[in-house]
Amino acid sequence: MKNNNNSCFKKGDENNSNYRVIHKLPNGDSPYVRAKYAQLVEKNPEGAIVLFWKAINEGDRVDSALKDMAVVMKQQDRAEEAIEAIKSFRDRCSKLAQQSLDNVLFDLYKKSGKLEEQIELLKQKLQMIYQGEAFNGKPTKTARSHGKKFQVTIKQETSRILGNLGWAYMQQTNYAAAEIVYQKAQQIDPDANKACNLCLCLVKLTRFNEAKTVLEDILRGKLPGSDDPKSKNRAIELLKELESFKFATSSSSHLVLLEDVFIESLDQLMNQYVPIRSRRLPIFEEISAYYRDQLAC
Structure with missing residues (x-):
């Protein structure tokens, strides 16, 4: 490796064959490579952001540069800037990069407390699944967690998105909408964590x-993840709190709540993303039919 091709490295670094591997650096000396050096080796986030901007403007690995810059901006509490950057420059990125950018954008919305934006993005992702566009048309995708790779199925992804959607509705105190979404997520791919949120x-x-009943299913080990200490302890605490409530309630007020929140919110959940001649997402068709039957009883 010649020094004149690696000017961002300190003298002697280029002679270490393991240097790039250790620091997870790409090859070359382009603006993007120098940005990664500033980010990972020099621990200089502001310098890295400047170089990521340069890489984007020069068309140097734009897919990675935009995503990495947004992540660094988030770490620097510049989430609003990162959101605007993704919105402004994602059209320069490849189709393969769009879903990854959506994931970063969702994290930025969460950090910024933008609930409406989170919900809209999650609805779009559900629509992509319905149209067969998720995972770039493949049945699975490779994900990474704590340095390990694993496969995620469409079924798991749908449940994950619904779980996030339910949580966003909970933050809006729209519990009727959240409950219906969590119920469907549990039908698709149940787990103890989402069950606790459903209970709330x-x-x-x-x-x-x-x-x-939901909590008892967790404590009896009937749900995946029931043996996780965090979920189990949460279920125990929820059950203690639950037993302190009075069980008297008005059935009529319950039906009005479903009418007001469910019909106004979830009945139109996906309509704006579906062409006029298309039907709504099947998962919400099923939910609508179920609750119409419940209300008729």
Whole structure:
């Protein structure tokens, strides 16, 4: 490796064959490579951001440069700038990079407390699944967590997105919408963590007996993740709190809540993203039919 091709490295670094591997640096001496050096080796986030901007403007590995810059900006509490950067420059990125950018954008919305934007993005991602556009048309995708790679199925991704959507509705105190979304997520790919959130929604809707049943399923080990100490302890605490509530409630007020929130919010959840001649997402068709039957009883 010749020094004149690697000017961003300190003298002697280029002679270490393991140097790039250790620091996870790409080859070359372009603006993007220098940005990664500033980020990973020099621990200079501001310098890295400047170089990522340069890489984007010069068309140097734009897919990676935009995503990496947004991540560094988030770490520097510059989430608003990162959101605007992605919105402004994602059209320069390849189609393969769009879903990855959406994931970064969602994290930025969460950090900024932008609930409406989170919900809109999650609805778009559900629509992509419905149209067969998720995972770039493949049945699975490779994900990474704590340095390990694993495969994610469409089924798991759908449940994950629904879980995030339910959580966003909970932050809006729209518990009727959140409960319905969590119910569907549990039908698709159940787990104890989402079950705890479902229980909270049911409590807020004064459906205490149903909430207790959900918690008992966790404590009896009937759900994946029930043996996780965090989920189990959370279920125990929720059950203690639940037993302190009074179970008296008005059934008529419960139906009005479903009418007001469910029909106005979830009945139109996906309509704006579906062409006029298309039907709504099947998962929400099923939910609508279920609750129409419940309201008719």
